[in-house]
């Protein structure tokens with residue numbers, strides 16, 4: 001069976017936990033620890049927001065896609081660092097699928 005890019009990426013991110021931090025960006029993030037990873041997630045989130053505002057102005061989503069990929073990637077590194085993976089996020093989205101956001105919010109209380 002062909003693995004999706006997210007499955008392949010999860011496997012690489014997990015393997016990088018034990019790799020040399022001088023030869024891999026992901027290993028260097030794992031090595032620096034959670035605070036550095038969270039700093040990158042925050043930075044990429046802000047860059048994504050700014051790219052969305054630019055995209056609204058100029059009608060071109062190319063940089064927004066690029067920044068969103070950076071945000072997704074660093075979010076996956078964060079999950080991996082804490083022992084999680086993309087599949088858990090997909091399962092949560094699947095659980096919510098078809099459930100109105102308003103009903104779901106009401107059910108949280």
Ligand SMILES: N=c1c2ncn([C@@H]3O[C@H](COP(=O)(O)OP(=O)(O)OP(=O)(O)O)[C@@H](O)[C@H]3O)c2ncn1[C@@H]1O[C@H](COP(=O)(O)O)[C@@H](O)[C@H]1O
Pocket residue numbers: 009012016023024025026027069070073
């Ligand atoms: N998808 C990505 C990916 N997306 C973005 N990035 C890196 O994320 C960083 C983005 O941060 P910035 O834009 O802030 O760049 P920067 O200024 O260099 O970062 P800082 O010095 O501020 O930390 C860049 O270094 C990008 O190269 C990625 N690095 C790796 N991957 C995947 O992860 C795999 C493993 O990567 P390595 O661990 O480096 O082998 C790769 O084969 C890819 O599949």
